[in-house]
Amino acid sequence: MVTEIPLYEASGQGTHLYLTVRKTGLTTHAAIDRIARSLGRKSRDVGYAGLKDAAAVAVQRLSIEHVDEKAVERLSVPGVEIIDVQRHHNKLKPGHLAGNRFRIVIRGARHGSAADAQKSMDVLAVRGVPNHFGEQRFGGYQSGHLAGRALVNDDADAFLRVLMLPAGWRDFEPDAGAARTAFSEGRFDDALRTLPVFLHDERLLLAEFVRSGNARSAMLSVRQRMRRFYMNAWQSHLFNEVLRRRGVDGIDTIAEGDLAYIHSKGAVFLVDDPAAEAERVRTAEISPSGPMFGRKTILARGAPGDVERAVMRDEGISADTFRSRHLKALVGERRPLRVPMRDVQPVSEPEAGVILLEFSLPPGSYATNVVREVTKTSVSSDCC
Numbered sequence: 001m002v003t004e005i006p007l008y009e010a011s012g013q014g015t016h017l018y019l020t021v022r023k024t025g026l027t028t029h030a031a032i033d034r035i036a037r038s039l040g041r042k043s044r045d046v047g048y049a050g051l052k053d054a055a056a057v058a059v060q061r062l063s064i065e066h067v068d069e070k071a072v073e074r075l076s077v078p079g080v081e082i083i084d085v086q087r088h089h090n091k092l093k094p095g096h097l098a099g100n101r102f103r104i105v106i107r108g109a110r111h112g113s114a115a116d117a118q119k120s121m122d123v124l125a126v127r128g129v130p131n132h133f134g135e136q137r138f139g140g141y142q143s144g145h146l147a148g149r150a151l152v153n154d155d156a157d158a159f160l161r162v163l164m165l166p167a168g169w170r171d172f173e174p175d176a177g178a179a180r181t182a183f184s185e186g187r188f189d190d191a192l193r194t195l196p197v198f199l200h201d202e203r204l205l206l207a208e209f210v211r212s213g214n215a216r217s218a219m220l221s222v223r224q225r226m227r228r229f230y231m232n233a234w235q236s237h238l239f240n241e242v243l244r245r246r247g248v249d250g251i252d253t254i255a256e257g258d259l260a261y262i263h264s265k266g267a268v269f270l271v272d273d274p275a276a277e278a279e280r281v282r283t284a285e286i287s288p289s290g291p292m293f294g295r296k297t298i299l300a301r302g303a304p305g306d307v308e309r310a311v312m313r314d315e316g317i318s319a320d321t322f323r324s325r326h327l328k329a330l331v332g333e334r335r336p337l338r339v340p341m342r343d344v345q346p347v348s349e350p351e352a353g354v355i356l357l358e359f360s361l362p363p364g365s366y367a368t369n370v371v372r373e374v375t376k377t378s379v380s381s382d383c384c
Helices: 028-038 069-073 114-127 144-152 156-164 174-184 188-194 200-212 215-221 224-246 274-282 302-315 319-323 367-375
Strands: 002-006 016-024 057-065 080-088 097-107 259-262 267-270 286-292 333-336 348-351 354-361
Touching (some): 016 028, 028 057, 028 080, 069 080, 114 367, 144 156, 144 224, 188 200, 224 302, 259 274, 286 302
Antiparallel strands (some): 259 286, 348 354
């Protein structure tokens, strides 16, 4: 269970309705699409502060302007329960949240392992949580970053292949197997006819490819929102690679040349004297940061900067890469290599083999990273 922590409270006045919803088994975008259709509006009319996973019971706020309050209260949307409606002056936008509160149940634990879990949680509460992007950032096939790489390189043929023949496709989506096989054999009409309707973006892509025979035209037919998702997944993959090369043992230390992230401000500064910043690092006031590569990204200096430039070099990108018009959305920023874990409750074992974790994290960080550190295993994207 995940509950959004609002950045501010609704004022009770204004043209925007803030809907507090509880969704189950839906992504945020899917919930937005259903609500918008029910109100006769476009999905882009609905604002949101953060994205929540489908495989969770999630409570979050959405906003929509110039809609009758009673009409919203009467809505019956599968998978979505509206639990509160208030008025405010502005549309919700990504980032308009203070964090997320998590309540996670781990099953299949060995008896008595709550004590071990508590030790891990105690360490995380002091050192912080490695700020990897979770598996859910990369899509069901874990190939979103490959589609993003193709978009960054303006390689329409590669984009078409990644979406239609993702790695491991034979082991997933049996309903789509016939369509993907037909595509791999060049039987594009058959592929389109048998491709399941729930693969919405793949259908848009393939329909345009069948119509035009042009891979680039097909690539541009995919919704802009999804193209941005894929490119963001690529940025996330490179950030994870920087963090991997830095090593999680270094998430609570600062080196000369680091761009230290100030958690209270979301700003960074260049570290000239690591010893002078040691206390601020210890209290998690500041943390080392890594790049979300884009046209305005500032790189670290010294040894930390060497790591970042090596990742760019190995990926075959440079500052010039981001000067293309089609990459203007990739502005770039710095992201902390760790995040503080707050409001940590004692680990409990409500029944044999079941462990309960409760804690809060800042926006944009992943509870799966906490679970991974506690269980010492990888965490599938349908977990949390």
